[in-house]
Amino acid sequence: MKRRTLCLALLAQALAVAGCGDGSPASATAAPPPTVITALVWAPDWPQEMHHIAAAFTRAHPDIKVNVQFMIGNSVEENLKPRVASNQLPDLISVNPNAYAAGLAAQGLLADVSGTAAWSNMLDLLKPDWTTANGQHFGIASGVAATLIYYNKAMFQQAGVHRLPTNFDEFLAACALLKKAGLTPLILDGGFPNMLGNGPFSYGFANNVAAARPDWRRQLASGQLDLDTAETADIFAKIKLLAARGYVQHGYMNTSYDQGIRLFAEGKAAMAFEGSWAAGRLLGGKTVDAGVFIPPWNAAGKTVVPVVGSETGFAVCNTRNRAAAMLLLEFMANAGYPIQQNARHNISSMKRVDGQLLTDPQLSAYMQQVSQYASAVPPYYAFLPANSIETLHPLLQDVLSGKITPRQAARKLDASVRSASAAGRKD
The missing domain is CATH 3.40.190.10 (Periplasmic binding protein-like II)
Known part of the structure; x- marks a missing residue:
C-alpha cells in the first residue's frame, strides 16, 4: 500500500511539472549561445x-x-x-x-x-x-592612404616662408628659415618606424627609384631591382640629414606615433610628415591652423611622384x-x-555608405591635386616583401642613430628584397 501511494505521488508530481506554464510549449528550449x-x-x-x-x-x-x-x-x-x-x-x-x-x-x-x-x-x-x-x-x-606634410600656417608666416616648397632643396631652405626663427621645423616619429616608412622612405623610393624605372614593380617581384645604389642610399641620407641639421624635435628617436601627432597639434613644431588617416587629429584643430602640401622629395627640375594607395x-x-x-x-x-x-x-574607400561621412575639405583638395599626376607609388607596406618590411624598420632607426651608414642600409635592404624574391620563386 505504501509503495502504491508513493507511485501515485510521483505520477502527480510529474503531471504537475508537465503542466507548468500552461499555454506555452512544453518542449521549449533555451536560446543557443551567441x-x-x-x-x-x-x-x-x-x-x-x-x-x-x-x-x-x-x-x-x-x-x-x-x-x-x-x-x-x-x-x-x-x-x-x-x-x-x-x-x-x-x-x-x-x-x-x-x-x-x-x-x-x-x-x-x-x-x-x-x-x-x-x-x-x-x-x-x-x-x-x-x-x-x-x-x-x-x-x-579601410580608406585611401596618402602620406603628406601638415604645416602650421602661422609658423610659416612667422619664419618668412611665404611659398610652399616644391622640391627637396626648397624644403631644406624652408626648414632653415623655421629653425632660424626659433621654431622646430619638423616632427619625426623616430620611435615608430612604421611612419618613417610610410613617410620619408616611401617618398624617397617613389622619387629616387620608381620615377626612373617604370617597370620597378616587376623588377622588384622578380629580384631584378637593384637597390644597392646611390639613389637608394640617398633615401636614407635625406632622413638622416634632417636630424643632423637639427630640423627635427628633441628626443625624436623616442617619439611615438601618438606623441608626434600631439606635438604638432599642440603647436610644438611647424610640420609633421603623417598620413591622410590622421587628418581628423591634425586639421581643423583649435590650437593650430594647419594646411597640407605634397612632400617635395623630388630634385629640382623633376616632377614630384606622390604616394597614394590603399590603406x-x-x-x-x-x-x-x-x-x-x-x-x-x-x-x-x-x-x-x-x-x-x-x-x-580620411578619404573614403567606399562609393557610398549609409550615413553622412566627414572629410576635411583641405584633404579632399589634396587628393584631387595628386590625382592629376601621371604616376603615383603606394606606401611601402604595399610593395615590400613582409620580411623586408621588418628589415627596413631597424635600418631606418639605425641610420638615424648613426649605427650604420645610408649606403650600408641600402645594401642590407637590397639583400633582403632579393632573398625574399628568391624564396618566393622557390615556393
Missing part, C-alpha cells in the same frame, strides 16, 4: 572607434559577439606571421594590400570577398590592390565562423563605416 568571433585589428589611431563598431554590430546582430583584439608593434605582418605559423588565425584580420596577404589567400587562409556588397562598393581604383594573380579578391580597404584593410579568414565574420566585414564597410571615418576624416 557566436563569438575574434577580430584582430590594426587601429593605432582609432581603437575606441573599433570598439564602437563592434558594439553597434552586435546590436544589429544580437546572436554574434565580437572579441576585439588590437595588433601591436610596427607592422601588420609581424602580428600575423606567428599566428599563421601556429595555425591560429582569428576570424577577421587587418591586412595590407601586398604580396604577403595575397599569399595567404593563395594558401586558402583568406576567404574570397568577391560576392560581398563591400567589394562591389569599394572604389574601383583600389580593387587591383586587393586581387591576387589568379583573380581572388582577398580584402577590403590597411580587412580580410575574413577561413575559420568555422567565416559566415559571421563576413557579416562583420559588410557592416564595417557600410553602416559602421562612418564611425571610424568621421573620427579620422
Whole structure:
C-alpha cells in the first residue's frame, strides 16, 4: 500500500511539472549561445572607434559577439606571421594590400570577398590592390592612404616662408628659415618606424627609384631591382640629414606615433610628415591652423611622384565562423563605416555608405591635386616583401642613430628584397 501511494505521488508530481506554464510549449528550449568571433585589428589611431563598431554590430546582430583584439608593434605582418605559423588565425584580420596577404589567400587562409556588397562598393581604383594573380579578391580597404606634410600656417608666416616648397632643396631652405626663427621645423616619429616608412622612405623610393624605372614593380617581384645604389642610399641620407641639421624635435628617436601627432597639434613644431588617416587629429584643430602640401622629395627640375594607395584593410579568414565574420566585414564597410571615418576624416574607400561621412575639405583638395599626376607609388607596406618590411624598420632607426651608414642600409635592404624574391620563386 505504501509503495502504491508513493507511485501515485510521483505520477502527480510529474503531471504537475508537465503542466507548468500552461499555454506555452512544453518542449521549449533555451536560446543557443551567441557566436563569438575574434577580430584582430590594426587601429593605432582609432581603437575606441573599433570598439564602437563592434558594439553597434552586435546590436544589429544580437546572436554574434565580437572579441576585439588590437595588433601591436610596427607592422601588420609581424602580428600575423606567428599566428599563421601556429595555425591560429582569428576570424577577421587587418591586412595590407601586398604580396604577403595575397599569399595567404593563395594558401586558402583568406576567404574570397568577391560576392560581398563591400567589394562591389569599394572604389574601383583600389580593387587591383586587393586581387591576387589568379583573380581572388582577398580584402577590403579601410580608406585611401596618402602620406603628406601638415604645416602650421602661422609658423610659416612667422619664419618668412611665404611659398610652399616644391622640391627637396626648397624644403631644406624652408626648414632653415623655421629653425632660424626659433621654431622646430619638423616632427619625426623616430620611435615608430612604421611612419618613417610610410613617410620619408616611401617618398624617397617613389622619387629616387620608381620615377626612373617604370617597370620597378616587376623588377622588384622578380629580384631584378637593384637597390644597392646611390639613389637608394640617398633615401636614407635625406632622413638622416634632417636630424643632423637639427630640423627635427628633441628626443625624436623616442617619439611615438601618438606623441608626434600631439606635438604638432599642440603647436610644438611647424610640420609633421603623417598620413591622410590622421587628418581628423591634425586639421581643423583649435590650437593650430594647419594646411597640407605634397612632400617635395623630388630634385629640382623633376616632377614630384606622390604616394597614394590603399590603406590597411580587412580580410575574413577561413575559420568555422567565416559566415559571421563576413557579416562583420559588410557592416564595417557600410553602416559602421562612418564611425571610424568621421573620427579620422580620411578619404573614403567606399562609393557610398549609409550615413553622412566627414572629410576635411583641405584633404579632399589634396587628393584631387595628386590625382592629376601621371604616376603615383603606394606606401611601402604595399610593395615590400613582409620580411623586408621588418628589415627596413631597424635600418631606418639605425641610420638615424648613426649605427650604420645610408649606403650600408641600402645594401642590407637590397639583400633582403632579393632573398625574399628568391624564396618566393622557390615556393
